Amino acid sequence: MKTLTVIDTFGLFFRLFYALKSLKNSKGKDSGMIKGFADFIYTLESEFQSDYIIFALDSKGEGVRNDIDKDYKSNRTEPPQELKEQLPICIQMIKDMGFAYFEKQRYEADDIIASVVRFCEDKDIFVRIISQDKDLYQLIKNDKVSIYSPISKNEYDEEACFEKYGVKPSKIRDFLALCGDSSDNIKGVKGIGAKGAKKLLDEFDTIEDIYTNLNLVRNERTKTLLMEGKNDAFVSKKLATLYDDLELDLNLNECKKPDKPLLSVLKILEEYELNALLKRINAKNIKNTTVTNYKSILINDENKLFEILEKLDKNTVIAFDTETTGLDSKTAKIVGFSFAINENEAFYVPLAHKNFKEQISMQVAKKAIQMIFENFVVGHNLKYDFEIIERNFNLPLPEKYADTMILAWLKEPNSRINMDSLAKKFFNHDTIHFEDVVKKGENFSDIDINEACKYACEDAYISLKFYFYFLENLEKELFDIALRYEFPFIKTLLRMQQQGIKLDTSCLERLMRDFKDDIDKIKDEIYKLADENFNINSPQQVAFILFEKLSLKSSKKGKSGVLSTDEKVLQELINEHLIVKKILDYRELSKLYSTYCEPLLKLALKDDKSRIYSHFLQSGTATGRLSSKEPNLQNIPAHGKYAKSYKSCFVAEEGFSFLSIDYSQIELRMLAHFSEDEKLLNAFKNDEDIHSKTALMIFNEVNDKTRSIAKSINFGLIYGMGYKSLSKNLQIEAKDAKIYIERYFDNFTSIKTYFEKVKSEAKKNGFIKTLLGRKRYFNFSEVNAKILASYERESVNSILQGSAADVIKLAMLEIDKHLDSEKRLILQIHDELIFEVKDEIMQNFANFAENIMQNIVKLKVSLKTSSSIAKNWGDLK
Missing domain, CATH: 3.40.50.1010 (5'-nuclease)
Structure with a gap:
């Protein structure tokens, strides 16, 4: 049809x-x-x-x-x-x-x-x-x-x-x-x-x-x-x-x-200066890239392997990929590797397949990979492959390399960048899916060698195709950013995540026993206040207790149609009944116990040094901020009744201490830099308390209340907060919130002009640029009012948050050059870096690292940091 x-x-x-x-x-x-x-x-x-x-x-x-x-x-x-x-x-x-x-x-x-x-x-x-x-x-x-x-x-x-x-x-x-x-x-x-x-x-x-x-x-x-x-x-x-x-005289052939x-x-597009669209049209018509027929070649003869590799001239672009027993690069073992040097053929080298006898030895593989790494290596998610090679062969990593996953992220930071999606998008090619070749309960070493060869060769071949595609279709400015910053940053992240952070398992086990007692105690208190036992983990049952039995008021409904009991709703009701605070305490402690205590304790007990290793992703967000997973150490609770006790279980190695260096108000400083608002620039130049200054401008007086409101406005506007959100957050009248924001813009006049300029240019160009020149794209066509408002907020925030991410990335790249076994970077949490440093050299290194962070870029406003030293994470300020 x-x-x-x-x-x-x-x-x-x-x-x-x-x-x-x-x-x-x-x-x-x-x-x-x-x-x-x-x-x-x-x-x-x-x-x-x-x-x-x-x-x-x-x-x-x-x-x-x-x-x-x-x-x-x-x-x-x-x-x-x-x-x-x-x-x-x-x-x-x-x-x-x-x-x-x-x-x-x-x-x-x-x-x-x-x-x-x-x-x-x-x-x-x-x-x-x-x-x-x-x-x-x-x-x-x-x-x-x-x-x-x-x-x-x-x-x-x-x-x-x-x-x-x-x-x-x-x-x-x-x-x-x-x-x-x-x-x-x-x-x-x-x-x-x-x-x-x-x-x-x-x-x-x-x-x-x-x-x-x-x-x-x-x-x-x-x-x-x-x-x-x-x-x-x-x-x-x-x-x-x-x-x-x-x-209608309708003829389908004419339709x-x-x-x-x-x-x-x-001509019309040029006359109306639709430059972003013109670039996309030109890129689309440069080349009709397709996946051609290529040979998947199994190499299990070392003479044949070296015959191919000895022809490389040290500048050859060679796509490389590893096949392993699992997805966790900390524990996975290599099963084989594939490579491609042209668009006609790709090779798979088996090393550890269970049902295949004639394979290349690990010793020969090490020599072959060393030869490959002397060239220009291309791969998709190279950080994973690099860690596999380091762990399995202890080889130095290549000096010249390109990661096509990072290039895809730079080209379209909002889009999916996995190999399957990109191959379909760029080449209309359906890749072989992992789950189609590896049965449940098995790993890559279990599968038929011919299936393994096809799958692995395709990975290398497609990676090579991606690289050539980006050479033609990625803007030169973005490609330069990749070469200068993003590709070197892969090794910086790899070294950071290999360090891990130590967990005092005995301390955590004691704390978990206390948490369990507290959970049981809070549960009993909730039952007494409700005058009945019920499932506190069930939103429906909590809703019944709060809104029907106790007659508390709520207007917000969840997806299922039941009145919502999410944290925002409960915070609004916290003064209405004692049971609300108890439910919030129960949820906080239960989540801490099940989400952070139990899983992280298991990870620490598996490691002979009791260290926990997170995976950091540089392409995980559209703004450029790093994300963390398996486990997410950026999401460890920083506030709340139990947060400090929990974080205190993370400890420095004997003879070392933790050093935290945090950028102070970096996004507000970015706002001052980009908007060039004279009052904001002068406030930072004179090292004034920006929140007190804002409070004075809006209320003509400074006290705890006015400063708190001013702080909410200062940070809220970075995230595109309007007067309605401010009203809800501060629980004040909407008309008062509107007046406060109007007074803010009356004082910081250049900021409002800057916000409007960013929104207008984002709509016109279809993208914003960060400090380094990374882009984030927005399609403003065919959006409703709600999405339009969201895009306008995100366009401003993406510049400020994205530029802050650029700055800390530059600082990490520079500091990484000076790290060794006595001073190591172990965590990055947005605007904060946490190091583990030998006690004897701590103060010198702290001064050195802070100096780098404060002077890594030249802005219209100076960057400021604060630092803290402690033996455990909980004591860091």
Whole structure:
């Protein structure tokens, strides 16, 4: 079955206009709707797989429905001038790009869409309608017609229509006849809303049935409303009825999707300075990269292996990958390795397969890998492979290398960067999935050698293809960032995560016994306060106790429809009943026990030095901050009643101490640097308390309360916090929160200007840049108001948080050059570095490291650090 996509054109244009209203080119011409439409066309191919595409247009002037009701759509205001100016350009783009389009005098786009659906009724064609219009839901038919919402990104069939409106598509006209549609000024029956309409249509099929059996309507008020609104009901149904018999002279051969449509409107894209899109178009058309046939070659003869490797000239680009017994690089053993040096063949070298005799020895493998590492090594997630090689062979790592996973992250930091996803995305190639070759309960050493060879060779081959792809398609600036900073940082992270942190297992075991006693004690106290036993771990049972039995108030519902008992809700209720605080204490302690105590104790007991090793990911976040997993040591509770006792179980090695160096207010300093706000710059220059200064500006006085509010504003604005969020966070009136933020911007005038500039440029360019030049992309086209506001917040935060991440990365790279067995970096927690340093050299190293961190970059404001030394993590300040 082929697919025809038909677009409610003006509906689309209006949404794009209001989503990107503020965009202009350098000459001051409005460009938001044009940009949004061009972006929509760019994503059309990937988002909507279609054989045919039709744009349905509304006609000008009054239509046939105005003959039915002269007030039809009379509530609509005149479109803004900026929209009117862009509208003809977008319509001309449709024509220039070669898309099929239809309009019919006195009829609406909805009627054209209905006629297209009817035309396809007896054909083997599926129709997808792109629209937000309620009227069109009457056209939905399972397996034949669906509606795609460009705002929610959901596709609606009959079941989804019922879930959304409570009625099937066949009853949409009657539904609108009863409850009306304010967007089109369809009145419906006054006093009957969506719920009432649904209830009536559950009982009666149509409005004709309702009025034939009006005496059977049980609710007297509803009966009266129906009697009074009878004429409006039938007029409304007529207005909601689509005309599906328009003569359109429709020829499907003329509706085929044009090839590379945007190439036909490059002049318009250039005139309106849609530079980000132009770059994407150029990159897309540089090369049609595909996966060619290549040979997977098994090498189990050392002479053949060295014959290949001896031909390398030390500058050869060679893709390399390891196959192992598991995913944990700390414990996994190597089973084999693969490599590729051209796009015709890839090689697999087996080392430790269980059911294969003639394999390369570990000694020969070591020599071969050493030869490979003398070249330019390419891989996908090289940190893993490097750790495997270091652990299994104790070999020095290559000096020249490139990680295609890091390149993919730099290119699109919001997207999935695993090999399977990228191969499909770049080359339309379906890779062999690990779970398809390795059975449950087995590892790579158990599988058939031929299957192993195909799988491993593909990894190396695809990695090589990725590298060549990025050479052509990644911007030079981003590639330079990779070469200068990101690739060297792989080794910095590897060394940090290899150090680990020591856990005093006896201390933790004692603490866990105390925690267990406390959990039991709190549980008993909760039962007494509730006057019954219940499952405290069940949100439903907690909700029943709080909101039904104890009659506490909450308006927030969870996904299941039950009143929410999440932490935010409970914090709001903490003064309403003693049981709320006890439940919060119980949850904190239970989570600490089950999430952090038990798993980390098991890990420490497995290690002969009682150390715990986390994996740090440099490509785990869109902003560039590091993330940590297995276990997540960045997420160890820093606050709360029990946090210090727990963290005190992490101890320095005998003769060593922990050193913590933390950047002070680095994101606020980034704000001062980028915004160049004079008052903020001077405050930092004079080493003033920024929160007290802000409090003085907003309230004309400084005390604990005003400083606390000022602090919330200072940090909140970095994360795009508005007055409503400030109101909730501080539990103050919304109008007061609004006044405080307005006063803030009245004082720090350049900050507001900077925020607006960032948002405008992000919309115009489609990305923001950090201090180092890393980019984060945003697709502002086809977003609703909520997502638009989110993107605007994230665009500001991504610059500030991303630049802070750049700075600490630069500091880590520099400090790493001076580390050894007596001074080692063991943890990074966002703006803080934790070292384990020999006591005799501690003070000198602390001064040295702080100096590097404070002077690693030259900004318009100086960087400041604070440091702390202790024998355990809990005592670090």
